[in-house]
Amino acid sequence: MGERRGHLVIIGGAEDREDDKAVLSTVAELAGGKDGRIVVLTTASRQADEEPEVAREFAELYERAFTGCGVGEVRTLHIHDRRGANEPEHATAVRAATGVFMTGGDQSRLVSILGGSAVHRAMRAGFARGGACIAGTSAGASAMSRHMPLGGPSEPVATKGMLPVAPGLGFLRNVVLDQHFSQRGRLARLLSVCAQNPFLLGVGIDEDTGLVVQPGVRLEVVGSGGVTVLDGRDMVYTNFNEVGRGEALAITDVRLHLLPTGFRFDVKTGVEDDARPKRSDDLNELMCTLMAGD
Amino acid sequence: MGERRGHLVIIGGAEDREDDKAVLSTVAELAGGKDGRIVVLTTASRQADEEPEVAREFAELYERAFTGCGVGEVRTLHIHDRRGANEPEHATAVRAATGVFMTGGDQSRLVSILGGSAVHRAMRAGFARGGACIAGTSAGASAMSRHMPLGGPSEPVATKGMLPVAPGLGFLRNVVLDQHFSQRGRLARLLSVCAQNPFLLGVGIDEDTGLVVQPGVRLEVVGSGGVTVLDGRDMVYTNFNEVGRGEALAITDVRLHLLPTGFRFDVKTGVEDDARPKRSDDLNELMCTLMAGD
Numbered sequence: 001m002g003e004r005r006g007h008l009v010i011i012g013g014a015e016d017r018e019d020d021k022a023v024l025s026t027v028a029e030l031a032g033g034k035d036g037r038i039v040v041l042t043t044a045s046r047q048a049d050e051e052p053e054v055a056r057e058f059a060e061l062y063e064r065a066f067t068g069c070g071v072g073e074v075r076t077l078h079i080h081d082r083r084g085a086n087e088p089e090h091a092t093a094v095r096a097a098t099g100v101f102m103t104g105g106d107q108s109r110l111v112s113i114l115g116g117s118a119v120h121r122a123m124r125a126g127f128a129r130g131g132a133c134i135a136g137t138s139a140g141a142s143a144m145s146r147h148m149p150l151g152g153p154s155e156p157v158a159t160k161g162m163l164p165v166a167p168g169l170g171f172l173r174n175v176v177l178d179q180h181f182s183q184r185g186r187l188a189r190l191l192s193v194c195a196q197n198p199f200l201l202g203v204g205i206d207e208d209t210g211l212v213v214q215p216g217v218r219l220e221v222v223g224s225g226g227v228t229v230l231d232g233r234d235m236v237y238t239n240f241n242e243v244g245r246g247e248a249l250a251i252t253d254v255r256l257h258l259l260p261t262g263f264r265f266d267v268k269t270g271v272e273d274d275a276r277p278k279r280s281d282d283l284n285e286l287m288c289t290l291m292a293g294d
Numbered sequence: 295m296g297e298r299r300g301h302l303v304i305i306g307g308a309e310d311r312e313d314d315k316a317v318l319s320t321v322a323e324l325a326g327g328k329d330g331r332i333v334v335l336t337t338a339s340r341q342a343d344e345e346p347e348v349a350r351e352f353a354e355l356y357e358r359a360f361t362g363c364g365v366g367e368v369r370t371l372h373i374h375d376r377r378g379a380n381e382p383e384h385a386t387a388v389r390a391a392t393g394v395f396m397t398g399g400d401q402s403r404l405v406s407i408l409g410g411s412a413v414h415r416a417m418r419a420g421f422a423r424g425g426a427c428i429a430g431t432s433a434g435a436s437a438m439s440r441h442m443p444l445g446g447p448s449e450p451v452a453t454k455g456m457l458p459v460a461p462g463l464g465f466l467r468n469v470v471l472d473q474h475f476s477q478r479g480r481l482a483r484l485l486s487v488c489a490q491n492p493f494l495l496g497v498g499i500d501e502d503t504g505l506v507v508q509p510g511v512r513l514e515v516v517g518s519g520g521v522t523v524l525d526g527r528d529m530v531y532t533n534f535n536e537v538g539r540g541e542a543l544a545i546t547d548v549r550l551h552l553l554p555t556g557f558r559f560d561v562k563t564g565v566e567d568d569a570r571p572k573r574s575d576d577l578n579e580l581m582c583t584l585m586a587g588d
Contacts, residue, residue: 156475156476156500156519157500157519157555158554182450182481185476185477187481188476188552191550191552206451207450225450225451226450226451226482228481236574236576236577237565237574237577248520248554249552250552250553250554250557251551252576252580253550254550254551254552255548255549255550256524256545256548256549256550257545257546257548258543258544258546258548259546260451260542260543261451262542271531271544280531282530282547283531286546
């Protein structure tokens with residue numbers, strides 16, 4: 001049958017769209033290049049819903065970018081209500097796509113409009129059975145895992161409840177994905193999630209950076225920044241249960257991992273770098289946890 | 295003889311000097327309050343050296359702040375060369391002080407002008423034998439440990455060698471102290487130090503926040519932010535030895551600890567919080583490593 005699970009490209013926002021397009025060209029390639037059909041979804045953007053001019057700009061921006069990367073067919077769907085998300089013509093287009101790209105905006109819109117709809121089911125089927133590439137930037141990235149951060153302040157002090165977590169679109173199982181990570185100083189808010197849900201890995205993706213995951217198989221970082229992973233499973237101490245909402249959190253023994261652009265892990269061979277493949281049980285466990293599909 | 299080791303107050307810059315003065319009032323109290331004698335050193339500031347107006351403003355700012363916190367005697371010494379640092383009258387004033395406060399500026403100036411001088415020896419003697427409080431903000435904080443970060447970019451990507459480490463004034467043994475931590479997004483540069491020197495704990499102090507340490511005895515966080523500790527001793531993987539200077543670093547399994555304002559650890563009783571004292575071998579080991587005097 002040739003069934004194969006596709007790739008996710010989880011982008012930290014502000015990806016280059018005009019020059020080297022390092023991240024978008026990875027999406028283009030994983031979506032099949034000149035034989036590819038990419039559908040761009042602007043659902044996350046309220047502006048694209050309310051202002052036709054913005055919707056047109058969004059469409060032109062990504063259609064030009066992906067066409068510039070050599071993708072054969074690029075089409076934008078402006079789906080901004082449940083009716084649109086259940087429109088058979090939309091679902092058919094998404095199911096036939098080799099790549100789906102979700103723009104930035106508000107991840108709550110994305111989930112409340114697409115969640116469980118025909119378009120969402122088409123994305124999941126294309127990904128799980130057709131090898132389609134599912135990509136998203138900023139809000140479109142946060143929405144990709146089972147558990148999704150809602151908006152919250154990027155403040156320097158980690159406080160209880162500063163980043164609420166809600167159900168997402170469910171392509172990855174064990175992670176909470178945050179974006180604009182280093183640029184907006186989001187360590188504190190991602191740590192607050194670790195303190196609350198130590199079973200979830202906090203994954204902070206820098207701007208112009210993509211975390212590429214083929215669940216259970218391989219993982220790679222592309223673009224100009226890095227990916228920071230926070231793993232609270234071995235946390236020794238926290239005051240989480242002794243402070244009130246909004247109060248400052250103490251946390252010790254969160255494991256932190258920094259994966260720069262070019263980092264590659266393959267489940268068969270371990271970390272690939274310039275010297276030689278490396279693996280260790282700890283690293284393997286971490287990577288397999290990160291890559292677990294939903 | 296009543297010998298006792300004093301306290302260090304290591305401040306992440308931009309401490310409040312006008313309103314609640316939470317951090318400076320801690321310095322004032324540890325320096326003896328109304329019976330205290332604080333000496334302010336402007337050595338780190340090139341501007342205070344070159345522009346008499348700036349030197350006067352610095353002096354007035356901190357004299358007013360500490361006097362406002364009830365300190366009996368506050369005096370500013372403008373020491374900007376080796377001759378001044380070896381001036382017997384200066385050394386005598388510092389040795390008689392119950393508190394020494396180092397302003398911000400450039401930590402290299404601080405070390406190259408004070409290092410090994412009569413004033414530096416007076417600070418160490420006052421601290422180690424007289425119970426004096428040694429405080430510093432921003433550059434004045436970074437200079438306080440045995441190993442000191444030089445200036446470096448606060449960029450989002452951790453690269454090899456981005457934060458060089460040089461000898462400091464030597465009040466703490468096991469830490470590299472960075473300041474303006476969350477506000478300037480300095481996780482990446484502090485991680486680069488962990489990758490290079492996994493035996494040193496990276497300590498990032500937020501603005502308007504003080505890490506109070508009585509070496510070997512107790513530790514506390516005061517002010518409005520927090521302290522982030524990075525411990526690379528259990529690091530599992532890094533590409534440090536395979537990439538060139540300026541290239542992006544991969545690091546896994548750095549332990550991260552977040553200590554918020556109000557966090558208190560006493561070597562006898564463990565972590566003090568609102569519920570009850572807590573201790574664990576891991577936490578105790580970490581805290582004792584953090585607090586080791588030089």
